[in-house]
Amino acid sequence: MAKVITLGFLGCGNIGGGVYHLLTDMHGEILKRENIDIRIKSALVKSIAEARSDVPKDIMTEHADEVLKDPDIDIICEFMGGEQPAASFMQQALENGKTVVTANKMALALNWHRLQAAAVGHHAGLYYEASVGGVIPVIRSLTVSLNADEIDQVMGIVNGTTNYILTQMSQQGRSYTDVLAEAQQLGLAEPNPTADVEGYDAAYKLSILSSIAFHTRVTYAKIHREGITGITPDDIAYGREMGYTLKLLAIGKRSGNSIEVRVHPTFLPNEHPLARVDGSLNAIYIHGKYCQDMMLQGRGAGDKPTASAICGDILYAACHMDTPTVPSFDNTAETDPAISFTDNWNCRYFVRLDAADTPGVLGSVASAFSARSISIASLLQRPSKEKGRAQIILITHEANEQAVQETISSLNAELVDVKSMIRVEC
């Protein structure tokens, strides 16, 4: 006799529809593989009349309690997006002893402590593979496969929209606003693109990724966040000339009890495996004491890849109803006081200056950097379009964030206009 597992959906748009179709398509195969008969009993929607999904309307309901409190339902799959009411619905489901599967990075990153406490307290499972990197199995790889290792670095392209925009800007030399408008027309960027282009989405994902990689709670508030709206084709072109590719990266590093977590545009050497991850692909680079370097890449969005990851979670949950999995690190609302978070990291820096083309300017720029012990690795000077001005582009050796910021502030604004400062990882 097959084990019957009954699902309830919270939300039934693009992702919910994708999961419905996968489970319908693969029902017989899943029965054969795991002897589990997965049934979808109900799906919460705002309005049945206005539901655009082709999921049968007879399983839809407009009443959350019909899903959350239904004693038949074993696993709640949350596809609502946004923090609320998704987070409180998930918490209620867990408190009712139901296992939760979600792809909602925002609700999870901001409410992890509540959700985890509810899961542990009620012996329920909490699974979220699709919340970071879409179908890329990075959550399970970190929490299970690398669980005996000591991870010191995660670095990811975790937002497909910004990677698409930067790739187009890079390949076609077009402006940010131009490519954004096109991405919006193609449905690759939201009408309000803030969450993607300002790095909020990547920061929620980094909160999750670094928490599990470093086995300690990394709250969203600890993350330094910058978006891509200030990036110009000039930055990308000069970077390329110097051998670098621009990506919006979510970076987490741990050294002893010190952690740095930051989302910002980043130049990578062209040979870095992440530099070659183009378009809407996602990828996560991992480094650890034992595993050394590793990279996982795949589709970060789309209904089918996301459904694959979610249904992998559903099937694992269904096979392990009696031994549910929840994250095992300390789950307090705040970060562990033993851990320090630094905004004053070391990395390399790309700095682009527009300077007066007069004798001594290059010398004064060089002096400003050397005065703070910042060593310049490569430098490029070009005539500016504007007469009497020059473009100076330099890349430093490894330097301290605060020292670089101070150097930039110290430059005489009349002589030197700082056009951009972009961090460089390698």
Place this chain on the structure above:
Amino acid sequence: MAKVITLGFLGCGNIGGGVYHLLTDMHGEILKRENIDIRIKSALVKSIAEARSDVPKDIMTEHADEVLKDPDIDIICEFMGGEQPAASFMQQALENGKTVVTANKMALALNWHRLQAAAVGHHAGLYYEASVGGVIPVIRSLTVSLNADEIDQVMGIVNGTTNYILTQMSQQGRSYTDVLAEAQQLGLAEPNPTADVEGYDAAYKLSILSSIAFHTRVTYAKIHREGITGITPDDIAYGREMGYTLKLLAIGKRSGNSIEVRVHPTFLPNEHPLARVDGSLNAIYIHGKYCQDMMLQGRGAGDKPTASAICGDILYAACHMDTPTVPSFDNTAETDPAISFTDNWNCRYFVRLDAADTPGVLGSVASAFSARSISIASLLQRPSKEKGRAQIILITHEANEQAVQETISSLNAELVDVKSMIRVEC
């Protein structure tokens, strides 16, 4: 109170030593993460006196039964390598109800049916993440994360030795024998390199990979296998000129109930993600109905990365002693009769010919291909070093293996000398 889990090792060389050191180094951290106190009680070695590992001699034994039959031991970790006695020791361990963790692709590929039957019959676990791709979490990704998906393709660089040799040949234009000798000096190739360079190692790994990807037993005997010993710098150079990179690939494809499994040198377009995986790195490209395209890359060998994967398995096993995992597909000794295995696949072909430089030869070559409906996608003709001869290099559009083999046999040997035929994937 922490749960005590006791390990016994079978073999204690490079890998066993790596696992010992990781577990010693990470003991406190693992206790903190999972509340599990992992202890290593004994390690079987051939000769304690001659053991070169720096593992303490007081846990070493020369008697297999002291490990296999010790009632204190929960998990047996097999690091012996080779088919026997590793396979029969693992079977005995499983029959004694002990969970087994192994990295031994040969013993697993050839004895899977026996090992799986013993594991299921005695409620023991069987874990083998490190058997394919070293630290790359491809086994767990396929068996868990992608368990609800329908995988139609796995394509992997799963042998670091041959990837190192081909990378050096490609980057430096050196001959196979020259690079092999250097790799042997550097310890990157065995004194007897047959298992690597003839593709046996890759074929064992493909047997495991395609069995779990396609949810059916793919025995080693079904795999078409060719090594890299016949590859010349000329092949690599002409391929590069046409935009391709040469790799030894393990390829598994499934379409309906038809499966093709093959290990052979393969040209990939330079843009393919696997084309950029150089040196001793491993990588596995996966394609499925829902997940679409995905790639996982990392260290395929080395004591630390291998130890990371093995200890991930050990820790998962330790956390799930009551619900052990074993592969869920049919585990008979032979392949499922409903599945057909084909040696007559379709792909593209690179063919290099040394031909008499006389009028009509190119026409007769072209005719031989078109007579079997094989369409030529690109062609390059060059004067040969030998007077009166020409090099003709062509790449076909997708064509049938048998038709290509027949075409090659049909060419007039006096006029046309077939130097190489290399398959092309994209």
